[in-house]
Amino acid sequence: GQSLEQPSEVTAVEGAIVQMNCTYQTSGFYGLSWYQQHDGGAPTFLSYNALDGLEETGRFSSFLSRSDSYGYLLLQELQMKDSASYFCAVRDRNTNAGKSTFGDGTTLTVKP
Amino acid sequence: NAGVMQNPRHLVRRRGQEARLRCSPMKGHSHVYWYRQLPEEGLKFMVYLQKENIIDESGMPKERFSAEFPKEGPSILRIQQVVRGDSAAYFCASSPGTAQYGYTFGSGTRLTVV
Numbered sequence: 001g002q003s004l005e006q007p008s009e010v011t012a013v014e015g016a017i018v019q020m021n022c023t024y025q026t027s028g029f030y031g032l033s034w035y036q037q038h039d040g041g042a043p044t045f046l047s048y049n050a051l052d053g054l055e056e057t058g059r060f061s062s063f064l065s066r067s068d069s070y071g072y073l074l075l076q077e078l079q080m081k082d083s084a085s086y087f088c089a090v091r092d093r094n095t096n097a098g099k100s101t102f103g104d105g106t107t108l109t110v111k112p
Numbered sequence: 113n114a115g116v117m118q119n120p121r122h123l124v125r126r127r128g129q130e131a132r133l134r135c136s137p138m139k140g141h142s143h144v145y146w147y148r149q150l151p152e153e154g155l156k157f158m159v160y161l162q163k164e165n166i167i168d169e170s171g172m173p174k175e176r177f178s179a180e181f182p183k184e185g186p187s188i189l190r191i192q193q194v195v196r197g198d199s200a201a202y203f204c205a206s207s208p209g210t211a212q213y214g215y216t217f218g219s220g221t222r223l224t225v226v
Binding site for chain 2: 046
C-alpha cells in the first residue's frame with residue numbers, strides 16, 4: 001500500500017519562499033505529483049517528479065529523493081493567490097490501475 | 113477542448129434517497145477515477161474505470177455504492193439510500209492512459225444529505 005504524510009499547515013508572508021514537505025511509504029510508484037486546491041475548487045495538477053532531483057516550473061519547484069522517501073514543493077515569490085491546500089500524490093505501479101494515493105494536504109496561508 | 117465535466121455541482125438529498133453523480137472525461141481520455149473528499153481532508157480513492165470495465169474498486173464501500181462507465185455517455189457514481197456520512201465532495205478525474213503523470217480533475221459534486 002501507499003501512505004503519504006504532509007504537515008497540516010504552513011504560514012508565510014507575501015514575497016517569501018516556502019517549502020512544503022511530503023514523506024511517503026510505498027510498495028512501488030511511478031513518481032511524485034503535486035496538486036493545488038483552492039477552497040471549494042478542484043485540485044489542479046502542478047508538477048511531477050519521475051526521477052530524483054529538482055523540477056522547476058516558473059515560481060514552483062518540486063523535488064524528489066527516492067532513497068529518502070521524501071519530496072517537497074517549493075514556492076518562490078509568494079503571492080496572496082497562492083493561499084490554498086497543496087497535496088502530494090503517488091501513482092501506484094504495482095497494479096494495472098495506475099490509481100493515485102494522496103496525502104492529506106498542507107494548507108498554505110500567505111499573509112501580507 | 114472542454115475539461116472534465118461533472119454534474120450536478122451541488123446535490124441535496126434526504127436520508128434514504130439515491131444520489132447519481134455524472135462525469136464526462138476530457139476528450140481522448142479513456143480512464144476515469146472517482147475520489148471523495150471530506151471537509152478539511154485529502155482525496156480518498158474510490159474507483160477506477162475504463163469504458164465498460166471496472167478496473168479497481170478497492171476504495172468503494174461494499175454496500176450502497178456503485179459506479180459504471182458505459183460505452184456511450186458519462187461515468188456514473190451511484191449512491192443508494194444515502195446517509196449523513198455520505199455528505200462530501202466527489203471529484204472525478206480522467207487521464208489518457210496509465211501514464212505516469214497527473215490527472216485532470218472536474219469541479220466536483222458537493223453532496224449534502226439532510
